[in-house]
Amino acid sequence: MKIATWNVNSLTARWPRVDEWLETESPDILLIQETKQTDAKFPFDGFSSLGYESAHYGQGQWNGVAIVSRHGIDDVVRGFGDDDPEARIISATCGDIRFYSCYIPNGRALEDPHYAYKLRWLSSLERLLAARPLSQRTIVGGDFNVAPNDFDVYDPSKFRGATHVSEPERAALRQIEATGLVDITRKLNPLEPCYSWWDYRNGSFHRGWGLRIDLLLLDATLAERAKNSYVDRGARKGEKPSDHAPVVVEIGD
């Protein structure tokens, strides 16, 4: 089983790259964030042509999350079931695994109301995941907009006082992991940074100025079966790339 998560930064703008990537890499499941389109615009037929079923929680101009699967999609749930107006989480069962595709709020700045929203949102995610059945095989993937540790940041000195690295959001992420989930890319690559996002500005990608903020969290059973995990940096190159690269995990039977 090959599973990937990818913030595509507009599926409308990125469809040629997503189409090409699915043809080349042929993952079993792709978790998508920032589709930035309504359900009416979502390319269900395009995914179908590639052999995938898909489910989308779209909003329009901003946000939007999806699950694309070669193994069926059942029991789709959009949002937390609270009053959150933004389309940032969709979950579904594909085969015998429950998948969650998440786009955590950016936060903007520590003093911005959006940062408080980010912390509330992470708390909602923790509650949701803490309530899952112990027997449920689970994969949570997405753009967390949190770099778990300083090793996940190309130059921590440039991020003092910024979002993505603050202790409250890192603590919130640890609480999520404490429900029984493993950050599989870091577990399997303790010595490689594995950055997944590079700012479009400043030539950041070519300078290696990245952050690891896109994560795949696996329950302990799946984590034991995981063989390798990597960032597909090639997808960040070339014509009209997203500012994020796909993060992949391969799981044995």
Next chain:
DNA sequence: ATGTCACAGTCCCTGTGA
């Protein structure tokens, strides 16, 4: 370098978000 990309509306530029 405050250096780019994508979106919608004010609609071929500007403001917002990332």
